[in-house]
Amino acid sequence: MGQEFLNIMDPEDVKKIIEDIPITKRVENVSLEDSLRRVLAEDVHATINLPPFSRAAMDGYAVIAEDTFLASEDDPVRLKLLELVEAGDIPKKSLIRGFCTEVSTGAPIPEGANGVVMVEFTNKSDGDILIIESSAIGQNIAKEGSDVMAGELLLSEGSRITPDKIGVLSAIGMIMVPVYRKPRVAIISTGNEIIGHDEELTYGKIYDINSQTISSAVRSCGCIPLQTEIVKDDYNALKEKITEIEDVDLIITSGGTSAGTGDVLREVLDDLGVVLVHGVAVKPGKPTIIGKLDVNDNIFLFGLPGYPVAALMVFHVFFAPFLRKMASINTAVNLSDKKLLNMELSRRYHPARGRRHYVLVKVEDNKAVPILKDSGAITALAKADGFIEVPKNVEILEKGMIVEVFPLGDL
Amino acid sequence: MGQEFLNIMDPEDVKKIIEDIPITKRVENVSLEDSLRRVLAEDVHATINLPPFSRAAMDGYAVIAEDTFLASEDDPVRLKLLELVEAGDIPKKSLIRGFCTEVSTGAPIPEGANGVVMVEFTNKSDGDILIIESSAIGQNIAKEGSDVMAGELLLSEGSRITPDKIGVLSAIGMIMVPVYRKPRVAIISTGNEIIGHDEELTYGKIYDINSQTISSAVRSCGCIPLQTEIVKDDYNALKEKITEIEDVDLIITSGGTSAGTGDVLREVLDDLGVVLVHGVAVKPGKPTIIGKLDVNDNIFLFGLPGYPVAALMVFHVFFAPFLRKMASINTAVNLSDKKLLNMELSRRYHPARGRRHYVLVKVEDNKAVPILKDSGAITALAKADGFIEVPKNVEILEKGMIVEVFPLGDL
Numbered sequence: 001m002g003q004e005f006l007n008i009m010d011p012e013d014v015k016k017i018i019e020d021i022p023i024t025k026r027v028e029n030v031s032l033e034d035s036l037r038r039v040l041a042e043d044v045h046a047t048i049n050l051p052p053f054s055r056a057a058m059d060g061y062a063v064i065a066e067d068t069f070l071a072s073e074d075d076p077v078r079l080k081l082l083e084l085v086e087a088g089d090i091p092k093k094s095l096i097r098g099f100c101t102e103v104s105t106g107a108p109i110p111e112g113a114n115g116v117v118m119v120e121f122t123n124k125s126d127g128d129i130l131i132i133e134s135s136a137i138g139q140n141i142a143k144e145g146s147d148v149m150a151g152e153l154l155l156s157e158g159s160r161i162t163p164d165k166i167g168v169l170s171a172i173g174m175i176m177v178p179v180y181r182k183p184r185v186a187i188i189s190t191g192n193e194i195i196g197h198d199e200e201l202t203y204g205k206i207y208d209i210n211s212q213t214i215s216s217a218v219r220s221c222g223c224i225p226l227q228t229e230i231v232k233d234d235y236n237a238l239k240e241k242i243t244e245i246e247d248v249d250l251i252i253t254s255g256g257t258s259a260g261t262g263d264v265l266r267e268v269l270d271d272l273g274v275v276l277v278h279g280v281a282v283k284p285g286k287p288t289i290i291g292k293l294d295v296n297d298n299i300f301l302f303g304l305p306g307y308p309v310a311a312l313m314v315f316h317v318f319f320a321p322f323l324r325k326m327a328s329i330n331t332a333v334n335l336s337d338k339k340l341l342n343m344e345l346s347r348r349y350h351p352a353r354g355r356r357h358y359v360l361v362k363v364e365d366n367k368a369v370p371i372l373k374d375s376g377a378i379t380a381l382a383k384a385d386g387f388i389e390v391p392k393n394v395e396i397l398e399k400g401m402i403v404e405v406f407p408l409g410d411l
Numbered sequence: 412m413g414q415e416f417l418n419i420m421d422p423e424d425v426k427k428i429i430e431d432i433p434i435t436k437r438v439e440n441v442s443l444e445d446s447l448r449r450v451l452a453e454d455v456h457a458t459i460n461l462p463p464f465s466r467a468a469m470d471g472y473a474v475i476a477e478d479t480f481l482a483s484e485d486d487p488v489r490l491k492l493l494e495l496v497e498a499g500d501i502p503k504k505s506l507i508r509g510f511c512t513e514v515s516t517g518a519p520i521p522e523g524a525n526g527v528v529m530v531e532f533t534n535k536s537d538g539d540i541l542i543i544e545s546s547a548i549g550q551n552i553a554k555e556g557s558d559v560m561a562g563e564l565l566l567s568e569g570s571r572i573t574p575d576k577i578g579v580l581s582a583i584g585m586i587m588v589p590v591y592r593k594p595r596v597a598i599i600s601t602g603n604e605i606i607g608h609d610e611e612l613t614y615g616k617i618y619d620i621n622s623q624t625i626s627s628a629v630r631s632c633g634c635i636p637l638q639t640e641i642v643k644d645d646y647n648a649l650k651e652k653i654t655e656i657e658d659v660d661l662i663i664t665s666g667g668t669s670a671g672t673g674d675v676l677r678e679v680l681d682d683l684g685v686v687l688v689h690g691v692a693v694k695p696g697k698p699t700i701i702g703k704l705d706v707n708d709n710i711f712l713f714g715l716p717g718y719p720v721a722a723l724m725v726f727h728v729f730f731a732p733f734l735r736k737m738a739s740i741n742t743a744v745n746l747s748d749k750k751l752l753n754m755e756l757s758r759r760y761h762p763a764r765g766r767r768h769y770v771l772v773k774v775e776d777n778k779a780v781p782i783l784k785d786s787g788a789i790t791a792l793a794k795a796d797g798f799i800e801v802p803k804n805v806e807i808l809e810k811g812m813i814v815e816v817f818p819l820g821d822l
Binding site: 032086090108147166194203211212219233306374377 | 462579
């Protein structure tokens with residue numbers, strides 16, 4: 001009747017085993033456009049000064065500040081207008097005492113000028129400009145390199161590239177961006193009863209759920225899911241499939257892990273490598289399995305339970321942090337990664353005894369409502385917004401207590 | 412010297428104007444795989460029963476429950492074994508009293524059976540099965556349709572399609588999914604000093620920052636950015652560009668909105684439609700403009716200030732909610748949308764007077780640290796993790812006070 005579980009392990013010990021798995025990071029260059037949501041693989045230093053030239057920070061008149069020191073509304077200073085320099089123009093004339101140059105915001109400051117008087121503090125008179133407020137030296141001028149000097153560190157390795165960081169890279173005209181390559185994850189759904197969506201649903205069969213679910217969860221963790229076909233719960237078929245997969249960083253299977261008739265994954269792993277985890281003290285998700293292969297570049301294989309709810313919960317709790325780490329996402333400072341929400345529990349709830357229990361909840365009226373379905377139920381997933389974690393020795397969760405809700409949506 | 416601001420408006424009034432903009436939603440069908448993170452455009456009803464047949468919820472023996480009522484460890488009930496049915500198999504024989512069928516989890520229940528005894532509560536003896544615990548009627552059987560009946564509502568229109576919902580759609584074998592079409596947003600950077608990343612940086616020019624920044628921000632809001640080229644701050648060039656854009660739901664420009672020399676967008680909008688907003692009482696972002704076109708299917712044009720920090724902040728505060736609404740993202744129940752974080756302010760801060768002030772902050776030691784840079788500074792963006800909103804009448808923010816931080820990263 002198949003093999004027994006290796007040794008039911010404490011969930012925290014399983015997390016530690018996963019944390020210790022070594023990760024190989026690879027770098028690739030992508031276009032600036034495609035770098036959104038990726039993670040910088042190298043420090044980025046400024047290649048130019050910013051601003052690249054001294055420019056006007058306001059619309060107004062570039063002046064020699066000393067000319068304006070006595071200017072006031074009652075006693076304006078009259079300056080001759082040399083020329084108009086708009087943003088993008090190049091000043092043709094240097095400024096000398098008694099003259100000014102009209103500049104628009106972003107225009108280069110003409111040689112000799114050391115201040116810009118805002119247009120609001122000027123008047124026109126017979127083609128001359130009347131200055132009615134003095135300018136301090138450097139006023140309304142953004143000096144070349146005052147924001148960033150060429151060579152300065154702009155963004156550090158490990159930064160998540162969000163729209164604002166795209167702006168930073170644009171400012172120095174970066175076209176290709178070095179980012180960590182997305183890890184490649186092969187996904188195998190096992191089970192004799194599982195059929196693809198393109199097949200006819202005959203008696204005794206069910207549509208493959210986990211391939212697409214885990215595939216999209218893998219993608220949400222910043223990895224590339226490689227969907228391989230469905231494999232029968234057959235020792236040779238599964239062994240052959242696992243052996244023939246190439247150029248991936250991880251294999252994730254679902255199904256075939258129960259200690260029952262169909263338990264072939266454990267046997268295959270025993271032969272192809274070493275089983276590190278088989279059985280975890282959580283509900284749902286007890287039949288979780290983790291192995292390290294001797295074939296296939298010694299990559300790891302994570303085996304999820306076959307039931308969709310159990311598979312997704314185990315993925316969230318144990319595997320998603322590792323996938324994000326592989327994708328370098330967890331190392332990035334990113335406020336929106338902190339997504340735990342504290343909510344009131346809507347009703348009294350009796351968790352499972354003896355195992356850490358992950359309970360799906362929906363959110364109604366800003367309260368967490370436990371979903372009372374087993375892990376085979378699709379309706380549980382249809383209704384769920386998140387889940388809560390209940391330690392194994394808790395007998396009862398009282399109505400109204402505050403629980404931490406982990407959102408299911410974005411991994 | 413260009414036009415004055417129409418009428419500096421209160422930011423809340425601007426938000427109301429934006430909220431009232433009508434939205435046309437369009438539907439498209441995408442593959443299940445591509446439906447991740449999209450929004451359902453129709454209710455999805457189950458097309459089949461789930462489970463599609465009555466199946467074993469455990470590895471064990473399908474029995475007629477009445478046969479087992481007196482079973483105990485001391486006095487087991489002996490049953491003859493009819494056959495083995497694994498998941499994916501079809502039972503060949505109906506069950507009659509005195510017999511049992513070995514079943515694995517997920518296997519169809521043979522006709523006549525009304526309970527499954529877990530393998531743990533059985534023993535083998537001379538090819539017969541000894542049952543040592545009674546089975547209740549229906550025990551360990553997931554009946555056809557017990558989870559979902561064909562025709563039942565599974566997911567509602569407006570649901571965000573997360574990995575768990577992909578699982579739900581997979582369960583009924585859905586191949587194409589009706590989702591709301593992503594709105595198309597044309598992006599125009601204006602300015603004579605702006606050059607593309609493929610051009611040579613000559614004196615007086617700066618690299619285009621806003622096209623890529625706003626483009627990736629638009630993408631983060633679930634819309635498709637269509638990047639048009641950079642347009643000079645020239646009335647005819649801008650008018651021609653706006654007129655010739657086709658098949659978009661919105662135009663976003665940046666630059667050309669100050670009340671100064673280069674103020675041409677206002678003039679173009681006056682001629683091509685009507686200006687609803689020109690000037691908002693916020694810092695940064697005062698020169699924000701909103702117009703409705705008479706050409707181009709009466710779509711709206713949102714004009715951002717030219718300075719990158721100002722452009723991104725105005726986008727976040729005023730435009731992103733509208734883009735998400737266009738993309739139907741805000742209507743979806745999604746826990747991770749609630750991303751406000753409460754944090755301690757690291758130091759005393761004096762906000763700008765007379766306008767609502769949005770202050771960029773970085774997060775250090777879980778405290779919000781104000782970034783003391785003006786809105787032209789790229790380094791501000793390089794360091795920023797989020798921003799805080801300061802009402803216009805606040806004179807001082809004290810060190811240690813709790814502020815709400817809006818993350819900049821994911822829109």
